[in-house]
Amino acid sequence: MRASVALLALVAPPALAEVPAAKPSPASLAAQLADVLNDGPTLAAASRQDFAPMLAEMRSGTAIRKLLEPNQAYRTEVLRDPAKVDAAIKRIGGMQAAVIEGLLADFNGEVRAATIDVYAASFSEAEMRDILAFYKSPGGRALVERMAAVRQSVRANVRARLTPRISAALQALSPVIEAEMRALLPAPDSGKAGQ
Structure with a gap:
């Protein structure tokens, strides 16, 4: 019995020792970095800002007017009933803008995925760990x-x-x-x- 207790004493400590945590993958480190830097929302906001002039042109009807300007039937209708044409053009432009805004809203997840991919490709695991350590510090x-x-x-x-x-x-x-x-x-x- 003493031998089995002695054997158990030798075997138990290594078996009971904590298993080291799994090493984070490059994608996991890149995701942490994107979260810390909050790049996803920033990039999504920048994308919305980049598209803002186009959306304003759509809402005002300017984009549609540019397309229709060469069309003789359009020009004739503008002369005949400009208020009706203006209202229709703005309504159509509003529909265009709404579709694009929906795409941009759905795009946030894609921005995050793209950010993670680029970080993982741009930085080594060691660099991402160092960057994360900095950004988790008070100065970061x-x-x-x-x-x-x-x-x-x-x-x-x-x-x-x-x-x-x-x-x-x-x-x-x-x-x-x-x-x-x-x-x-x-x-x-x-x-x-x-x-």
């Missing part, structure tokens, strides 16, 4: 929390610096543009040539 959390405001401030600062330069450059170019326009569209004949 502060960076994530404040980065949107920081980026917005940087953009405003750049605009404030660049806008006067753009205005000055366009003002300097104005005489050249005016000369080009005069060459393209000569002044109408004052009627003296035919007299």
